[in-house]
Amino acid sequence: MSRKQPTFKPYNQQQIMLLPTSxxxxxxxxxxxxxxxxxxxxxxxxxxxxxxxxxxxxxxxxxxxxxxxxxxxxxxxxxxxxxxxxxxxxxxxxxxxxxxxxxxxxxxxxxxxxxxxALRNVFEQVVLLLAEEGLLSIEEIFVDGTKIEANANKYTFVWKKAIQANKEKMKKQLGQIWEYAQSVASKEDELPDPPDFTEIDTKKVQSTVDKLNEVLSKKDGIDKKVKSKLRRVTKEYPANIAKYERQEAILGQRNSYSKTDTDATFMRLKEDHMKNGQLKPAYNVQISTSNQFIVNYTLHPNPTDTTTLNDHLAQHENSFKSFPKVVTADAGYGSQENYTLLEDKEIAAYVKYGLFDKQQNKTYNAKRPFSADKLFYNPQNDCYICPMGQQMEYIGNSKRKTSTGFEQTSKMYQAKNCYGCPLNGGCHKSSGNRIIEINVELERQKKKAYELLNSPEGIERRKKRCFDVEPVFGNIKNNHQFRRFMLRGKEKVEIEWGLLAIAQNIRKKAA
Known part of the structure; x- marks a missing residue:
């Protein structure tokens, strides 16, 4: 009895279609x-x-x-x-x-x-189209940053500290040879005091080397070691100092860069697959989001988020002709400079400061009974009262500038006599009388931030930040496997991130 054949749908690769498929x-x-x-x-x-x-x-x-x-x-x-x-x-x-x-x-x-x-303009038009549809707001934003690895060799690096160390060695070597030349110089070739090597440049190094060769070449019986040093100095130092000047011009305010992408700075990446915390060339990408749509983006060479907010908000204002009305961000942006900036721009700032989360923890507060913020302040006498009841009197101000040039002023208060105090060692660790520094302006700003963040609206914005801005980076890095730029140079990298931002917004709209 023959076996029944299975039935298949028609299959003929040579079949001619009457109308081609559109x-x-x-x-x-x-x-x-x-x-x-x-x-x-x-x-x-x-x-x-x-x-x-x-x-x-x-x-x-x-x-x-x-x-x-x-x-x-x-x-x-x-x-x-x-x-x-x-x-x-x-x-x-x-x-x-x-x-x-x-x-x-x-x-x-x-x-x-x-x-x-043109890409920035294209991105802005896409954002405005989405805003017209009511999908996002350009006035209420969440800000965060991440580091994306650059398309650069991690072993071809230049470090500012290495340049400074090499320049110090050059100064020392030139000074030693100059002193030797002074000791053997005749009256007619008498050398003046050594040049000022506080700051050295190509011209100063070259003139010093030429003068040393001029004096020592006329002398007999010169120490062989000095001759050897002078030959090496003559051959290498002018070229080296010129190279260092070029490198310092590229570095600017940064501490490092990669030779294969000079705009990339070495940073520690959380997502490093080796899990060994090594430094890699990268860019610090800052974004503003609203409903998980990217509203604004900027790229920065510095690894910390603190110093990026000014330029990031300036880009927002340049793009949309106004600053946002509300900014929510984590503790990485909580500095006096940023709080001052946000106040000057009349922006409602739901921005944490460094110890905000810990201050919500009763256990943490219990472990710090003698911290400066726990001491009683007497405004009439402008003094603090230490845990033993002594007055800590005002002794002057201390000033410091941040890396961006922002000046901070703190008031200093000192206890009168900590010797023999039973709380010594628990209250403070210094050998003399305790001194505390109080940045009055920053403390005012932190108090204002604390009240805003713990208001009903602040609590809601803090909760929303975690699932508004952070998932955008997670989606791009993990779901879409973009962890390393393909192009080199800040201009091209900005184009690449702009395309990613447009793509993120379109994906979100499609979803």
Whole structure:
């Protein structure tokens, strides 16, 4: 008895279709690629068109290239070569590009050169479109930062401290040879006192080396070690000091940079896969969010968030012609400089300071019974009362400047006699009478922040911050596997992050 044959659907690769299939029919109505298409179609691309020359051969349409790039970042396709392949293989990219096939050089040049002046404007238009739809607010924002590894070699570094140490060695060596030359110089070649090597530059080093060679070359019986040192100094020091000056110009206010991306600074990354806390070249990315949409972004070379807020808010004002009305941020931004900035701009600041979270803990407070903030202050006599009842009298001010040049002033108060006090050792650890420093302005700002953060609205904003701004970084880094920039140089890295920000907003809109 013959076995019954299974039934299959028709399959014939040579079958000719009466009407060819349209790509439009193959794209689902709710697919994110349609949102990319709709959003880019709505924005004004005149700033981008201005990047093209009016003469020469025709170019691929910038609107098409922008759609391809943005959808690439939406779908985790970041490489220009992979984008080139996708335009030939993926129906979504083929639909966006209208069956155009730009090569990877064209895509890379468009991303790195054409978008340089226009992408910020494109991003701002996307944000304003979303704001018009009621999806986000540009007035109430949450601010946070993260570090993204640069596309740079972690072993080709330049450190400011190493340059300073080498320059100190040069000063010492030149000073020693100069002293030796003074001891053997004749009256007609008598050398003056050694040059001032407090600050050395190429001109000073070269003139010192020339003078030493001039004097010592005329002498017989010069110490062989000194001759050897002078030869090395003559050969290496002028070139080295010129190199150090170039490196210091690149460093600016930073402590380090990578030779393969001189705009990248060495920072400790939390997400380091080696888990050994080593420093890597990276950028500090700051974002403002609203409902998990990115409202503003800036990139910074300094690893700490504290000094980034001024420039970040300035960019917000430049983009939207006004400052936000409300800013919520974590303790990384809680400094006197930032509180002063926010007050000057009349921005409601729900910003924690360093010990805010610990101060909510009763156990922590119980362990610090003698801290300065627990001491009683007598405003009439302008004095504090120590735990044993002594007056701590005002003895003057201390001033310090931050790395950004912001000046802080603290008032100092000193106890009269701590000798033999039974609380000595528990109250303070210093050998003499206890001195406390009180930054009056900062204490006022911290008190104001404490009241705001513990108000009903403040508690709500603190809770919302954790699931508004932080998940955006988590989504980009973990879900979309973007942990390292592909381009080099701050200008190009800003373009790359701008594309990521637009992609994040479109993904959120699609969701």
């Amino acid at each position: 790509l439009e029919d193959l794209i689902p109505k709710t697919h994110p690629v349609r949102i990319v298409n709709d959003v880019i179609n709505k924005i004004n691309l005149d700033p981008l068109n201005a990047a093209y020359k009016t003469r020469g051969s025709s170019s691929y349409h910038p609107q098409m290239l922008l759609k391809v790039l943005v959808y690439g970042y939406v779908s985790n396709v970041y490489s220009s070569r992979k984008l080139e392949a996708a335009c030939k293989e993926s129906i979504y990219f083929m639909w966006l590009s209208s069956m155009s096939y730009p090569d990877h050089n064209t895509i890379n040049r468009f991303r790195g050169v054409r978008l340089k002046e």
